[in-house]
Amino acid sequence: MKKAKPHIIYMILINVLINSCIDPIDVDSNVLENAIVIEAIITNELKHHQINLSRTFDLDKDEPSPEINAEVKIIDASQNVYNFNEDTPGKYISTSEFAAETGNTYQLFVTTGAGDSYTSNPLPLTSETQIGDVNIAVETNEDGVLGVGVFANSFDSSGNSRYYRYEYEETYKIVAPFWNRFDAIVVSPTEVGLTPRIKEEKVCYGSALSTGIIQTETSGFSEDRVTQKLVRFIPVDNPIITHRYSVLIKQYVQSLESYTYFKTLKELSGSESLLSQNQPGFISSNIFSEKNPNEKVLGFFDVSSVSSKRVFFNFRDLFSTAQRLPPYFVACDFFAPLDNDSDISLIKAIQAGSFKYYRQNYIFGSPPVVPNGGPYVLVIPECGDCTTIGTNVVPEFWID
Known part of the structure; x- marks a missing residue:
């Protein structure tokens, strides 16, 4: 078990990080076992934003250790201060609702209970590009599995967006097959x-959030247009689509640095890259220690615009009666x-x-x-x- 430790550390980082960009960090298991991890994304959504603080963890532990009793705040270029209070261990929620705005910049400040301080460079909000159509279609994936594909489309006539990340929140109807009144x-x-x-x-209703990293970019194309980007594939025998299904697709416009960081995390998360002799030896961060420039800080502060669109469908909207309904959950x-x-x-x-x-x-x-x-x-x-x-x-x- 101990021999696998370097590879596991990579997996730990993938699970707990959120972005990258400036200072390359050597992934050394001895150095990073107690490194701070800062996950911070703010958007143009008017809401209470969340920042997560934790410490990398050893193989003998099941999960990262939350960083408690920290002081967390974001200050914009107009010197507005957005304070965050600790809601649960390691989870910090802004005390007021706010939305990142175009033309402003935002800087993160974290001071731990031990007095260590961390900050980021001031960051602007990325271009605000609305998500276009979200299409639903019966598809057969590359493994030959029949199912339903959920596709996102987008277009920025200014050509300033270019880098996109997607998340989804799915909700589905559950009908107990052997219910009695x-x-x-x-x-x-x-x-x-x-x-x-x-x-x-x-x-009843069930729900789930997306996992993994879903990205695309248009930098190599003449138009800043996303066409039929597959965001979710649901096999035809998945019970979540038996009755009625809804999915909310969120589109984040990223900076090049943010896109690169998430891309690196995705590459590291693949088993082939984790076990390959060519696996990357670093991961980057745009957050740094104010006291010790040599300290290894993990994570990324991201300021991204986001837009969303929701769609619904019923199983029989897509499949004829010749296609059997999916089996029940159990x-x-x-x-x-x-x-x-x-x-x-x-x-x-x-x-x-x-x-x-x-x-x-x-x-x-x-x-x-x-x-x-x-x-x-x-x-x-x-x-x-x-x-x-x-x-x-x-x-x-x-x-x-």
């Missing part, structure tokens, strides 16, 4: 009854415990909350769902209660 409850030591459910457990089997079962009786199963009621096992004129089973058919909670997978709170933006 009744719950089974124990009414006496020997008796089970049914009662109406009092909360929504049939229809396998759903039926259980019908007997009242006197020695392993788990019906009453014990209900008391333990291990199952949800689905239906009567024996209905006149129909064969039993579970032959030789008890009176009630049960399923695991995920199959009868969608809140075990998602939330029953309808998102504010949701449109059916």
